[in-house]
Amino acid sequence: MTFWPQALEIARVDLTVERRVGSTLRITLPFGIVALMVFPLALGLRLSIVSEVGVGVFWALGILFGMQIALRQSATDTPERRDLQALLGVDPAARFTGRVLSGATLMTGFLITLLLTMALLFDPDLPGGAWPVLAAAAVLVAVGLAELGTLAGEVTTGLSNRAPLASLIVAPLALPLIIGGSQSVGAVERDTGILPWILLLIASDLALAVAGVALARPLEEATR
């Protein structure tokens, strides 16, 4: 079996498992929306302030809850499953790619839903051209976070304190994604060029993809 069919099969099964476990749809997403609703209430429904902070709140909550999706339990293999995959000849790079595909799909769905909810609740005063930029940036951030989460999951495989360690890896490395995402929309508002920020996001995604694919096999052998 070649690389892509293996990657797509792993992504398909990941999404099936996630649909049945429901941690993203039934836990992370509702909590994210509730957290989004808390801000206007905390700000005393002062509409001008609510409208101003909307995009910032979206990025803060998106990254925070997005990390939970990136490090979700359903994307974790038991040692027995990793052995089985090795004996089936699964390419570790295909597994990384499959996990990123499923993670990015979930993350994109989550961020776009959060974005629409934010638009409804905060009614941010954005120029018309900012919305497509915001949506594109959300997709690029989703891909980057999925790559980071998968990479951190691989690095911390088999460790007893895996979850906090993985979070410590993801948080600092997510900074370029946070900066690129927030500044791309800011650039539209300031009427300056968005290209550097979008390029920062694309470069971050590509760098993480190359690192994930290149390190997949050495990491698998090292964590066995």
Place this chain on the structure above:
Amino acid sequence: MSRVVQLDGAGVSLGGRPVLRDIDLSVRPGETVGIAGPNGSGKTTLTRVAATLISVDSGRAIVLDTEVGNGDLTSIRRRIGLIGHQPSLIPELSLAENLTHVARLGGIDPTRVDRALQVVGLADAAERRARACSFGMQRRIEIAHLLLTRPDLLLLDEAASGLDDSARELIVALVRSVRDRGGGCIVVSHDRSQLTALTDRVMTLSSGRLEATS
């Protein structure tokens, strides 16, 4: 194929502690070797060395005529079947979905899944989630995995523990089919009587050292 497994002076340390010391083991085509030994003697580590999942720190390991540590092991690993202590099923998938997933990842025709389920007696439970199945049923699915992949080297690590008689018969049939195809088997258990019935010879592993006993 002249050597299914050959270990020459193989040693393995895990976490700085020597687990296997100076192991010499040879499994020829058509042969089934039993490894007995108490808990903690290194049986599982030895199985994982034979499965190429752990590299030896000293000595030499040859599996399916290929020296482990030299190059890509993917094509060798595809010819190895392993049943370990814990089932490797995905709990949220049904038994049939688990088998289909294995078939797709291994590049095997998924239409063989139904036949494999019939052979292990789980055709009627095919749509049941693995989470809701007993340990014995999950073990039967692992046997069905191996019916799909048809390994040349079969490794059974306490695979018959906790199984009823009919499931044990499936394991015996599996061992015979691998042997009849000219493959080799290593069966690991702390139950020596089980090994004597199933294997050509039994060796004893004690404190990481292997001794021929019968």
